[in-house]
Amino acid sequence: MDARRERLRVAGAEPIGLYTLLRLERGDLDPGAPGQFFMLEAPGRLLPRALSLCLAPTGELAFLIDPIGPGTEALCELEPGDEIHVFGPLGLGFRLDVERPLLVGGGIGMAPLPFLAEALRFPPAVLGFRTPEHAEAAALLPGAELAIDPTFVTELILPGQDVLACGPEPMLHAVAERCPGAQLAWEAPMACGYGGCYGCAVEIDGELKRLCVEGPVLVSRAA
Amino acid sequence: MLLNASGCLDALIAPDVARQLDGFVTKTITPLPREGNAPPRIAETAYGMLNAIGLANPGRERFLADTLPQLRELALPLWISVGGFCAADYAETCARLHDVEAIELNFSCPNVDEAADSAAEIVAACRAATPLPLYAKLSAAHPDVAEVARAVATAGADGLSLINTLRGLALDPRTLKPTLARGTGGLSGPSLKPVALAAVHACHAATDLPIVGMGGITTAQDVVEFLVCGAQHVALGTVLFADPDAPKRIRDALGVVQPDDRRLSARLLEFRANAVA
Numbered sequence: 261m262d263a264r265r266e267r268l269r270v271a272g273a274e275p276i277g278l279y280t281l282l283r284l285e286r287g288d289l290d291p292g293a294p295g296q297f298f299m300l301e302a303p304g305r306l307l308p309r310a311l312s313l314c315l316a317p318t319g320e321l322a323f324l325i326d327p328i329g330p331g332t333e334a335l336c337e338l339e340p341g342d343e344i345h346v347f348g349p350l351g352l353g354f355r356l357d358v359e360r361p362l363l364v365g366g367g368i369g370m371a372p373l374p375f376l377a378e379a380l381r382f383p384p385a386v387l388g389f390r391t392p393e394h395a396e397a398a399a400l401l402p403g404a405e406l407a408i409d410p411t412f413v414t415e416l417i418l419p420g421q422d423v424l425a426c427g428p429e430p431m432l433h434a435v436a437e438r439c440p441g442a443q444l445a446w447e448a449p450m451a452c453g454y455g456g457c458y459g460c461a462v463e464i465d466g467e468l469k470r471l472c473v474e475g476p477v478l479v480s481r482a483a
Numbered sequence: 484m485l486l487n488a489s490g491c492l493d494a495l496i497a498p499d500v501a502r503q504l505d506g507f508v509t510k511t512i513t514p515l516p517r518e519g520n521a522p523p524r525i526a527e528t529a530y531g532m533l534n535a536i537g538l539a540n541p542g543r544e545r546f547l548a549d550t551l552p553q554l555r556e557l558a559l560p561l562w563i564s565v566g567g568f569c570a571a572d573y574a575e576t577c578a579r580l581h582d583v584e585a586i587e588l589n590f591s592c593p594n595v596d597e598a599a600d601s602a603a604e605i606v607a608a609c610r611a612a613t614p615l616p617l618y619a620k621l622s623a624a625h626p627d628v629a630e631v632a633r634a635v636a637t638a639g640a641d642g643l644s645l646i647n648t649l650r651g652l653a654l655d656p657r658t659l660k661p662t663l664a665r666g667t668g669g670l671s672g673p674s675l676k677p678v679a680l681a682a683v684h685a686c687h688a689a690t691d692l693p694i695v696g697m698g699g700i701t702t703a704q705d706v707v708e709f710l711v712c713g714a715q716h717v718a719l720g721t722v723l724f725a726d727p728d729a730p731k732r733i734r735d736a737l738g739v740v741q742p743d744d745r746r747l748s749a750r751l752l753e754f755r756a757n758a759v760a
């Protein structure tokens with residue numbers, strides 16, 4: 261593991277639409293590869309929360325957070341100067357050796373895509389959101405094509421593209437069906453993020469495996 | 484000794500964490516492979532968490548053939564946690580284990596149906612199967628854990644591991660349905676500590692067996708409390724999820740504890756003498 265755990269200082273926490281972009285001073289942590297994630301201490305909570313790296317500005321690590329429960333709410337309420345423990349980078353990210361990349365994001369699933377877009381020199385991207393307010397986060401991925409419910413991002417995928425996607429499970433299943441070989445970033449409840457708890461088990465090739473070890477990015481199997 | 488609690492660390496994935504410990508305890512191994520329970524399998528609670536992993540493990544044969552040789556390369560004292568569904572299950576696994584530090588018999592996983600045989604029957608069968616040190620891991624759910632401790636001592640156990648998780652239920656605040664797919668799960672973390680201390684205290688009074696204390700240990704002060712209540716060794720579980728550097732942090736802090744209590748100074752000296760990491 262190249263992962264390290266350090267106490268990092270909050271550089272900023274700015275709302276972007278309904279989400280918050282939390283920027284942390286990087287310390288000695290490595291940003292890792294796009295699609296990898298970090299475990300962030302959520303103030304007042306026992307367990308850390310898994311978050312994908314969204315951007316790696318010089319000297320910083322930035323995370324895009326959807327406040328859906330006590331842990332993510334506590335993270336969104338952090339203020340500049342606050343400090344939290346951060347552990348990472350963890351898991352296996354996206355493979356970058358693709359010829360015709362298309363980034364596909366749904367809702368908060370767009371979080372890892374800005375960092376991925378940088379690594380792939382800004383390929384085409386399509387983002388789907390529930391509401392126009394949620395869609396304000398698309399500002400982090402300039403040039404992306406938008407789909408707002410009831411239009412689905414999957415309708416914007418053209419054949420022959422190498423899809424790299426992150427989003428809610430129904431979206432990922434739909435992408436998997438249309439695009440065998442797509443690289444999909446999945447989620448599962450994680451207590452540790454480094455293989456210790458077996459909490460993050462998901463079915464991979466017909467077997468329950470730990471998503472934090474084998475993923476979170478998995479290749480959808482050829483149909 | 485400072486150990487990990489069974490099921491809370493994979494030394495092959497995180498050898499740097501395992502090397503902070505005086506020994507590595509494996510996840511419980513059962514005769515046949517187990518995928519474990521359906522997800523979601525974990526839920527955070529106030530000052531604790533529930534898990535319903537369901538003893539996911541590769542099974543005895545793959546453990547012996549693949550996992551154990553890899554674990555040996557870490558050159559750490561190995562404690563093998565053994566589970567099963569009858570005394571013969573446990574005894575057969577014990578008979579197949581050699582050259583390990585100790586065997587921990589897990590009698591108390593709340594996430595699978597319990598073995599029909601009593602803890603004492605299982606210990607007796609394992610005693611006949613192996614000369615290796617046998618630690619009986621008990622649950623505090625039993626109305627009189629000290630009575631179980633006495634029974635396993637008589638049956639030939641060499642030590643006690645106290646305690647395993649306690650069955651609990653958490654509801655999703657929105658749906659008011661159980662958060663875990665299995666419904667209930669095992670409670671661990673700081674909310675378990677008072678129960679664990681009481682069990683260690685009672686079993687220490689009831690037997691002479693060495694005790695590995697665990698349940699909610701997060702700080703050096705927690706370790707001190709377990710030692711004073713009668714534990715000789717301690718194990719870290721849930722704290723490892725939030726802090727993989729906890730073993731080092733706790734050991735460093737213990738190194739500077741100034742015991743002004745006579746019971747503690749003796750225990751601490753013994754604990755430090757046992758530490759190899």
Ligand SMILES: Cc1cc2nc3c(=O)[nH]c(=O)nc-3n(C[C@H](O)[C@H](O)[C@H](O)COP(=O)(O)OP(=O)(O)OC[C@H]3O[C@@H](n4cnc5c(N)ncnc54)[C@H](O)[C@@H]3O)c2cc1C
Binds near residue numbers: 309446476
């Ligand atoms: C590898 C990985 C990367 C992630 N990246 C990001 C990110 O960049 N930005 C972001 O906002 N979130 C991300 N998440 C999700 C984030 O970790 C969860 O939203 C967070 O743990 C929820 O904690 P909470 O206390 O706020 O809510 P909780 O009270 O824990 O959960 C609220 C609701 O969401 C459900 N839920 C919680 N965690 C998950 C999960 N992991 N998967 C599916 N459902 C869940 C719960 O069952 C519950 O219904 C990621 C998750 C993983 C596994």
Ligand SMILES: Cc1cc2nc3c(=O)[nH]c(=O)nc-3n(C[C@H](O)[C@H](O)[C@H](O)COP(=O)(O)O)c2cc1C
Binds near residue numbers: 458510721
């Ligand atoms: C996710 C998880 C998995 C566990 N798996 C096992 C197991 O396989 N065998 C076992 O004997 N105990 C298992 N336990 C129980 C722990 O070893 C320990 O007894 C308990 O968690 C109390 O310690 P803690 O509060 O420090 O976590 C597990 C606990 C957790 C949280």
Ligand code: FES
Binds near residue numbers: 450454
């Ligand atoms: S999150 Fe603990 S094993 Fe994957």
